[in-house]
Amino acid sequence: MAYGSLRGVSVETPGSTFTSVPFSIVGPLSPTITVSATGNELVVGESGIYQITISINAEATTDPDPDEPYLDAIITNNGAPIFGDTTTFFKIANRSSSSFVVQATLAAGDTIGASISTDFPVLGYMNRSLTIVQLSH
Structure with missing residues (x-):
């Protein structure tokens, strides 16, 4: 079974367009999961x-x-929304934590990450994680 995770702890303040969520800590990785060159997928x-x-x-x-x-x-999958459009985003309210879980068919070489935006320039985020686990071949 393949698995992998990334975490980030820095405070970030996104803009009004979707930008990649930065990660700085690599969690456990199985041999078939690697980290992208940017470290964010x-x-x-x-x-x-x-x-x-x-x-x-x-x-x-x-x-x-x-x-x-x-x-x-x-x-995101290969830099684009995993289900093809940006209407599949989830909202994280001020002063709260949210998790979003999906199951998807992925191909060898796909890069999985996250993007974030806000229309409220004073609102930032911190303490985040990205985890993938293979369910079947």
């Missing part, structure tokens, strides 16, 4: 069905916003 070594989990903690803003600011995050 996991590279699948063999085709199969995988479970992909992204978890992100929104950094609390100094003053709660009555409009309840949020971050939009999306799992």
Whole structure:
């Protein structure tokens, strides 16, 4: 079974367009999962069905916003939204943590990462993780 994970702890403040979520810590990796050259994606070594989990903690803003600011995050495959469009994003509310789990068929060489954006420039994020586990061939 293939598996791998990445984590990041720095505070990041995304812009209004989707940008790659940075990771800085490599977790356990099976021999068929590697880390991309940028260090921000996991590279699948063999085709199969995988479970992909992204978890992100929104950094609390100094003053709660009555409009309840949020971050939009999306799992990516080869730099594009995993399900083909950006309407598949999930929202992470201010002062909260969210996880998003999908199952997808991946091909050998696919790079799995995450992208994030927000329309609230004061809202950032920290303490995040990306994990993939192969479920079948």
